[in-house]
Amino acid sequence: MLRQFSKRINVNAIRARDFAQLILFRASSSDIDKDKFEVKINQTNETFELYEKKVNIASGKLKKFEFPFVYLRDNCQCEFCYHAQSSSRTLSWENFDVSIKPKNFLFDDSRNVLKVIWNDNEQHTSEYDYEWLKARNFSIENREHYLKTFYRPxxxxxxxxxxxxxxxxxxxxxxxxxxxxxxxxxxxxxxxxVAIIKNTPQTENEIRRIAERVGFIRRTHYGEDFTVKAKEGASNVAYLTAPLQMHADLPYYHHAPGVNILHCLVQSKSKGAENLLTDGFQIVNIMKQDHPEEFEALSKILVNWYDVGKEESGPPFHSILRAPMFCFDYENKIERINHSIPQRDSFFTASVEDVKRWYKALAKFIELIHREAVEFKTEEGTILSFDNSRLLHGRKQYEDSAGNYRHLVGAYLDWDEIYSRLRVLQKELKKKY
Amino acid sequence: MLRQFSKRINVNAIRARDFAQLILFRASSSDIDKDKFEVKINQTNETFELYEKKVNIASGKLKKFEFPFVYLRDNCQCEFCYHAQSSSRTLSWENFDVSIKPKNFLFDDSRNVLKVIWNDNEQHTSEYDYEWLKARNFSIENREHYLKTFYRPxxxxxxxxxxxxxxxxxxxxxxxxxxxxxxxxxxxxxxxxVAIIKNTPQTENEIRRIAERVGFIRRTHYGEDFTVKAKEGASNVAYLTAPLQMHADLPYYHHAPGVNILHCLVQSKSKGAENLLTDGFQIVNIMKQDHPEEFEALSKILVNWYDVGKEESGPPFHSILRAPMFCFDYENKIERINHSIPQRDSFFTASVEDVKRWYKALAKFIELIHREAVEFKTEEGTILSFDNSRLLHGRKQYEDSAGNYRHLVGAYLDWDEIYSRLRVLQKELKKKY
Incomplete structure (x- = not known):
């Protein structure tokens, strides 16, 4: 089938080498609805330029999309190059030619498709739907739009x-x-x-139900869902009634859990037990601006985050992650804050000078997260959900009493699964991308 | 109890302010086994210096350990500051004084303990065992030793x-x-x-047994353990008999699985089905040295890794991660390679110039991973385990036939759990740290 198609194109196509630098298929102004697009080869002889003529006429501006040949060849959508069922590229890269050029090409206005015959031995033929191309065009505006509206909010x-x-x-x-x-x-x-879920039924299984609406619970060495109650022989300071200083959970995990979901089944009637929450990324911005030395220390000096112990149901653990308090992504944007007074190791593998300036910076950070902390007491039937890579959270001291034992059930979700679910829902609900 | 102890020390201790810069408790040479250590305050008045006199005499070198006051106060091991059961620091940092100084101090040779009374209002008292201090000393040698022998091999x-x-x-x-x-x-x-496990019983449950010896299976949107067999309606190209080009699994996960474990239950008797493996970190080193422009392109230009589909048992997924092929850790060491021809998105949110140079760099990378690839066919009863953040793996084409359907069961483990298990085992087996 491909071979037949390929032959048909050969007959109709115009030879690229004769038309490089020229705009092909110029349409008369009366013909605008039919012939909406023009395509030519850029003077570098490495990219196609695709013009949307309609936009040109409407706005007075020529809207140009540029596509590298190598990108188009790599993204051929034919059944040999692309396995639609798994949305996967299947063309072989073992002998892929990154200098590939078009032998012939045209824009088929009747089907809104760019057709290209490549200059390889097989004269492989590719087709690209105009909407497919437009969605992937490399303009800064389009890339930003894609990232903000589809990649991650x-x-x-x-x-x-x-x-x-x-x-x-x-x-x-x-x-x-x-x-x-x-x-x-x-x-x-x-x-x-941060977001609150209200009217949660009062059973210990609801946290799992809500997690499974997203995907699945992120398991850690504490298990899947966990109970937060004051108890004897606590393996973690969260299981005490003492104040829980502001922190992020599980900083000793390279793959630290992305989101905490905490279901309040029984709240303490005593004074205290309020949640504390601070937007840590805001604090990072403040420190970068107003306290650059402290910002630098917390961004560069590696600290050992750790957790050593044993859960009732599991084997012993000894987790360590060596990482700065402020971690940045591939574009140097803040992506994670590590902070936990209990789970910071007494092994601090830094120089004496770095240790001294790190502590000064830590004090400034703690001052600021307290200055910006909000305080509220969650009600029974509420699930508090928050971004564990971004927010710091804590809990004030409280007292259990006969008949009133504070009782939460918690679990973690990973951002990988949340963003995936958001995209699936966005496609379902909004029919975009 | 603490108060009593505190009083006793007060009587015997020598006031720090009178002895800064001076070595305390000089021992006579005949007294060396009893009085092994000396402690003084550094001229910065921010650290203690601790001298191991025995080493001094044996090697002719004075072995000096330096400990910032703030570090020692932060790591007080008393029951108010440290919850031994959970190995957690419990002192409050809300009013912590990073400029804290010792009021009095001494080295108690009889118990090998540094005792410090701090100059805060409560005159808090701390004790540090010499072995505890020595293990945590900030010398470059000690830090490197700790990182290599305990943090990660x-x-x-x-x-x-x-x-x-x-x-x-x-x-x-x-x-x-x-x-x-x-x-x-x-x-x-x-x-x-990479490592091979032999003599695995021929049931589909063994991969789970081996994973649970380490910790637990890392779940993904493909589930926990998974079956690799050629099948109709494949949701992933790994479930085809066609060649599986060299790649890393699940590059679209921010938290990509650390280790693949693949149990060969039935191997193909046909020609083909060999595994291909390359040490990708070696390739990164080669590129850094010999192809710096390509190295830079693959280290800096962000690519969209993606997977869109639906597993039989789960909800639909649409995972995307925007990351370079070469990812580096907080010390700028290579920590992860992303590479997958099928799971690279046709949405490529980079500039046209970056796209062009990225493809050229990719071609060089693929040439090198094939040049350095080893090839072997795993036998039935073998589990192939390998580091998915470091190695590239592939599989040659094969043919199923009546009575011979290639059949693997696989799962993932995370490095967080593996390193934790290694440390626990090291402590059990070698009694170190």
């Missing part, structure tokens, strides 16, 4: 002052039953790093 | 030429039954990135 940082305006409530059963509420909750969590 | 890179000399076999039942074999397997995997 942009984060909006908050302070103590505007926390109330960003905090949103979602309904447990609506999340279970509707994709809209699920999408809105996860989108809010991605943007603001 | 040093990786040893290999090439096609010396692969046979580094490939080690381990016995399935010995791993299940003895901690020595478990330790040796995981240690080999950490150092060389």
């Amino acid at each position: 942009d984060k909006k940082l908050w302070t103590k002052n505007n926390f109330k305006s960003i905090l949103q409530n979602f309904d447990f059963m609506k999340i279970i039953e509707t994709d809209h509420e699920l999408y809105d909750w996860l989108n809010c969590l991605a943007i603001h790093g | 040093d990786k040893k890179l290999w090439t096609k030429n010396n692969f046979k000399s580094i490939l080690q076999n381990f016995d399935f039942m010995k791993i299940i039954e003895t901690d020595h074999e478990l330790y040796d397997w995981l240690n080999c995997l950490a150092i060389h990135g």
